[in-house]
Amino acid sequence: MIALPRPRRTRGGGSGRADGPGPAAPSRRRSRVRAFGLRTRLLAAFLLVAAVSAGTTSALTYREARNALLKTAQDTAVSTFRDQVERTGWRLPVEEEGIEEILRDLARTGKPRPWVVFAEYGSVRASSGENPVSSVITPELRRAATAHRYGSFERVVKDGVPYLTIGMPTVFRTGPDSTLPTGLVLYAVMRMTDEQINVDALLVAARNGALPGLAVALVPALLAARSVLRPVRELRRAARSMGSGRLDTRIPVRGSDELADLADTFNESAGQLERSVSELREAEARARRFASDVSHELRTPLAGMLAVTEVLDQDADRLDADTAQAVRLVSAETGKLAVLVEDLMEISRFDARAAELNSDEIDVAEAIRKTLQTRHWADDDRIRTELPAGVRARLDPRRFDVVVANLVGNALRHGGAPVTVHLRTEASSSGTLVLVIEVTDRGPGIPAAALPHIFDRFYKADAARTRSPGSGLGLAITLENVTLHDGTIRAGNLPGGGAVFTVEIPLRAEEASR
Amino acid sequence: MRRTGWRGAEMRRTGWRGLATAVVAAVGVPLVGGCGIQDSDVVEAGGPATVEAFLNRDADMLLFFRSPDGGVSAVIREARPSAGFGDEYIEPGAVTRDPSGPAGPAPTEKVVLALLAGPGEADRAAGLTTALPAVRAKEAVQVEVSSDGGVTARLPLAVQGLDATAVRQLTCTIAYNQAEDGRGVVTLRGQDGAERSGSCGLTPGSPG
Amino acid sequence: MPRVLLVEDDPFVREGVQLGLRRRGHDVRAAGTGEDGLAALADFRPDLLLLDLMLPGMTGVEVCRQVRAHSQLPIIMLTARGDDFDVVIGLEAGADDYIVKPARTEVIDARIRAVLRRMDDGSTGRPAIEVYGDLTIDRVGLTVSKAGRPLTLAPSELRLLLHLSAAPEQVFSRQQLLENVWEHTFHADGRLVDACVARLRGKVEDEVGNPRYVQTLRGFGYRFGPL
Numbered sequence: 001m002i003a004l005p006r007p008r009r010t011r012g013g014g015s016g017r018a019d020g021p022g023p024a025a026p027s028r029r030r031s032r033v034r035a036f037g038l039r040t041r042l043l044a045a046f047l048l049v050a051a052v053s054a055g056t057t058s059a060l061t062y063r064e065a066r067n068a069l070l071k072t073a074q075d076t077a078v079s080t081f082r083d084q085v086e087r088t089g090w091r092l093p094v095e096e097e098g099i100e101e102i103l104r105d106l107a108r109t110g111k112p113r114p115w116v117v118f119a120e121y122g123s124v125r126a127s128s129g130e131n132p133v134s135s136v137i138t139p140e141l142r143r144a145a146t147a148h149r150y151g152s153f154e155r156v157v158k159d160g161v162p163y164l165t166i167g168m169p170t171v172f173r174t175g176p177d178s179t180l181p182t183g184l185v186l187y188a189v190m191r192m193t194d195e196q197i198n199v200d201a202l203l204v205a206a207r208n209g210a211l212p213g214l215a216v217a218l219v220p221a222l223l224a225a226r227s228v229l230r231p232v233r234e235l236r237r238a239a240r241s242m243g244s245g246r247l248d249t250r251i252p253v254r255g256s257d258e259l260a261d262l263a264d265t266f267n268e269s270a271g272q273l274e275r276s277v278s279e280l281r282e283a284e285a286r287a288r289r290f291a292s293d294v295s296h297e298l299r300t301p302l303a304g305m306l307a308v309t310e311v312l313d314q315d316a317d318r319l320d321a322d323t324a325q326a327v328r329l330v331s332a333e334t335g336k337l338a339v340l341v342e343d344l345m346e347i348s349r350f351d352a353r354a355a356e357l358n359s360d361e362i363d364v365a366e367a368i369r370k371t372l373q374t375r376h377w378a379d380d381d382r383i384r385t386e387l388p389a390g391v392r393a394r395l396d397p398r399r400f401d402v403v404v405a406n407l408v409g410n411a412l413r414h415g416g417a418p419v420t421v422h423l424r425t426e427a428s429s430s431g432t433l434v435l436v437i438e439v440t441d442r443g444p445g446i447p448a449a450a451l452p453h454i455f456d457r458f459y460k461a462d463a464a465r466t467r468s469p470g471s472g473l474g475l476a477i478t479l480e481n482v483t484l485h486d487g488t489i490r491a492g493n494l495p496g497g498g499a500v501f502t503v504e505i506p507l508r509a510e511e512a513s514r
Numbered sequence: 515m516r517r518t519g520w521r522g523a524e525m526r527r528t529g530w531r532g533l534a535t536a537v538v539a540a541v542g543v544p545l546v547g548g549c550g551i552q553d554s555d556v557v558e559a560g561g562p563a564t565v566e567a568f569l570n571r572d573a574d575m576l577l578f579f580r581s582p583d584g585g586v587s588a589v590i591r592e593a594r595p596s597a598g599f600g601d602e603y604i605e606p607g608a609v610t611r612d613p614s615g616p617a618g619p620a621p622t623e624k625v626v627l628a629l630l631a632g633p634g635e636a637d638r639a640a641g642l643t644t645a646l647p648a649v650r651a652k653e654a655v656q657v658e659v660s661s662d663g664g665v666t667a668r669l670p671l672a673v674q675g676l677d678a679t680a681v682r683q684l685t686c687t688i689a690y691n692q693a694e695d696g697r698g699v700v701t702l703r704g705q706d707g708a709e710r711s712g713s714c715g716l717t718p719g720s721p722g
Numbered sequence: 723m724p725r726v727l728l729v730e731d732d733p734f735v736r737e738g739v740q741l742g743l744r745r746r747g748h749d750v751r752a753a754g755t756g757e758d759g760l761a762a763l764a765d766f767r768p769d770l771l772l773l774d775l776m777l778p779g780m781t782g783v784e785v786c787r788q789v790r791a792h793s794q795l796p797i798i799m800l801t802a803r804g805d806d807f808d809v810v811i812g813l814e815a816g817a818d819d820y821i822v823k824p825a826r827t828e829v830i831d832a833r834i835r836a837v838l839r840r841m842d843d844g845s846t847g848r849p850a851i852e853v854y855g856d857l858t859i860d861r862v863g864l865t866v867s868k869a870g871r872p873l874t875l876a877p878s879e880l881r882l883l884l885h886l887s888a889a890p891e892q893v894f895s896r897q898q899l900l901e902n903v904w905e906h907t908f909h910a911d912g913r914l915v916d917a918c919v920a921r922l923r924g925k926v927e928d929e930v931g932n933p934r935y936v937q938t939l940r941g942f943g944y945r946f947g948p949l
Contacts, residue, residue: 174571181562300802
């Protein structure tokens with residue numbers, strides 16, 4: 001027989017209930033939003049990219065802006081200083097007397113802010129401040145002013161304070177078109193605190209600009225995450241749908257990205273799976289049909305053989321001993337073969353889902369007694385019954401007869417006397433009334449290893465026993481019959497020894513009253 | 515990073531810390547690195563400033579003396595001193611051209627003699643000195659202007675032994691006396707018969 | 723000595739059943755096809771027809787219909803197919819009972835005797851003729867007429883009607899009817915009863931959809947009346 005993922009019928013109520021919440025629970029957990037799921041990671045990656053680009057842009061912009069700002073400040077300072085200086089007049093040689101007054105005039109008119117002005121001429125050193133010589137002016141600036149005679153400036157940071165220093169050599173006109181250096185060089189030294197503040201403000205502005213940028217980046221990030229997550233969600237739904245048996249599940253393929261490839265691959269795999277499963281199903285159906293056909297074909301010859309077994313049995317006494325034994329053997333085995341074929345037919349009907357329930361409202365105790373009677377077990381002292389009167393249920397009498405007969409027969413064959421048939425009704429956990437039939441024996445019980453397989457077809461609990469009087473299909477047919485009644489059957493062992501088979505069939509009060 | 519990096523709690527923390535570091539590094543470094551105002555090199559920003567020196571070419575003369583930094587500096591001195599000022603500079607005998615003529619540049623001979631007389635009190639106060647030797651003879655300066663504009667000066671001193679600053683003092687003084695742009699070539703001829711030629715070359719760029 | 727006509731296409735089964743039944747004292751004639759069977763009816767005049775459903779040419783169901791068209795000959799179907807569908811078709815065609823092959827000779831014999839016994843099971847201590855509405859039931863003459871017109875009822879139909887009308891308004895479950903009317907000791911298919919009731923209603927009722935004589939109590943069974 002080919003084992004296939006056929007919807008498994010519940011064999012034991014206990015195990016069935018245990019299976020129930022199992023697969024559902026993790027899936028519910030999976031569907032929750034995860035703190036570090038794909039969405040979060042995508043958002044984080046997007047924000048990182050946005051932060052890097054916004055930061056870099058801010059940094060570059062800031063640098064440009066700062067340079068422009070400084071350049072403006074410096075250019076303003078230099079040109080202002082030059083303008084101021086050009087408005088001054090000097091006698092040559094420059095006399096130290098009165099020079100400081102001119103320098104202080106110059107210092108007051110500094111732009112964008114007051115500066116300290118230093119003058120150097122020959123050996124004359126003077127300033128608008130307290131020290132005649134500045135400690136900020138570098139030799140490089142001095143050389144540029146004296147040797148190259150260019151107006152020049154230099155930013156100097158001293159003790160954390162930025163200064164702008166300007167060196168301005170002076171010339172005077174000797175004619176309309178000619179000038180001559182005076183030898184006088186004027187220096188201006190200006191603290192750049194205001195510019196520092198401007199720069200700081202710029203920095204803050206850049207930072208503030210980057211944060212809204214990040215916030216704006218969230219929107220495309222969420223959209224991107226959605227566009228990625230939607231196919232993933234579809235994939236998950238499809239996988240779950242496949243898992244629940246809908247093998248024709250396919251995912252719509254959108255676009256041509258990696259996710260579309262994934263969907264394609266999923267669809268291909270699903271197609272292959274569907275094909276191989278349908279092949280297996282066909283193979284299984286063929287096997288079932290074969291079993292059914294074989295038993296059908298066996299029935300015709302068996303019909304002839306079974307009709308003459310009586311003749312054989314009657315005449316065997318008149319034959320010599322060996323022939324008689326052979327004849328009786330053929331007769332007995334023919335009978336067993338007929339039972340086996342009948343059971344195979346019954347199983348085939350279940351497999352083909354051709355088995356129908358022909359229910360009648362019956363007195364259950366009466367039905368059980370009748371079953372025992374027709375099997376000539378009614379007066380058997382190995383069998384005890386506890387059958388309360390008045391239990392009525394809607395059952396298929398023929399199938400219920402098979403269930404009881406198989407269970408009792410099985411107990412008599414494999415268990416030990418006394419065999420007890422116990423009938424009762426009880427309320428199930430869901431509140432409905434359940435018909436319970438228990439068949440117990442006092443035998444050795446069922447080996448633990450055999451319990452899961454006890455309802456399998458042709459399963460022999462005792463490996464040493466190669467043949468049993470039954471067909472090997474009795475319990476399998478019993479299971480199918482109980483299942484057809486929406487009932488459950490389970491096998492177990494009693495604490496004191498012996499096997500117990502419990503059949504539970506729900507009582508449908510509303511149907512019975514109709 | 516391990517593939518399970520995002521899964522386990524431990525790995526997860528490391529992952530996020532790494533991410534945070536990356537963000538700070540990516541955003542912070544360029545910002546912090548470019549913060550504030552830095553030192554700069556010396557940046558040239560145009561020519562020198564032109565100041566008023568009150569030069570009157572008709573009344574003043576330009577003399578060049580040695581400044582403390584080794585260069586030469588021009589001083590402006592009145593050629594015709596007002597009353598009570600600079601009597602010692604007047605050398606009537608040296609004036610060959612019309613001494614009482616209309617206003618004009620002072621005679622070059624007189625200017626050279628004034629230079630040779632050395633820096634005045636004010637000049638010395640400003641640290642100006644002269645590289646020229648002291649000269650006693652007062653008549654020995656002769657200036658000739660050739661047809662091509664060149665000037666030749668005969669000097670009452672030995673030209674051979676003069677240093678570069680001294681030659682420059684003489685050249686510039688004579689050149690600026692001859693022309694307002696001071697571009698002419700000056701030839702110095704000394705008592706020793708030696709000759710040295712050159713131009714002043716003090717013009718800083720040419721603003722005009 | 724019942725005379726049994728066996729119509730069975732498989733020679734081995736034919737031989738076997740013939741052998742077994744003869745040993746049990748039946749006078750058996752066998753035919754291989756439905757046509758041969760019908761031809762043998764007039765000549766052999768059997769007490770009972772044992773009819774295989776699956777026949778080459780004319781099917782067992784067709785033979786059954788033709789026989790029922792003009793005769794109340796008891797018919798037992800032999801079916802090799804366990805399919806309930808075939809059983810229902812055969813029963814609707816007028817068969818009185820069925821036997822699933824393979825069957826032991828004692829089973830076949832018991833069925834034959836049960837069907838035949840019905841015919842001479844008279845009731846005692848009752849008036850021979852009872853009238854229920856339009857129906858007149860003669861328990862001695864074993865005839866039923868409706869509004870003076872005699873009805874031709876198959877043995878199982880007649881037996882069922884007699885059994886139900888013997889206790890008017892009493893409800894019989896299908897299992898009880900199977901045991902009492904058909905003498906099935908093992909649980910048989912309840913649709914044997916359903917099919918027979920349907921056939922009977924077709925003959926005695928004015929409206930088959932609204933039965934007056936043979937009424938159904940859903941979930942419980944059948945009863946005669948109340949009128």
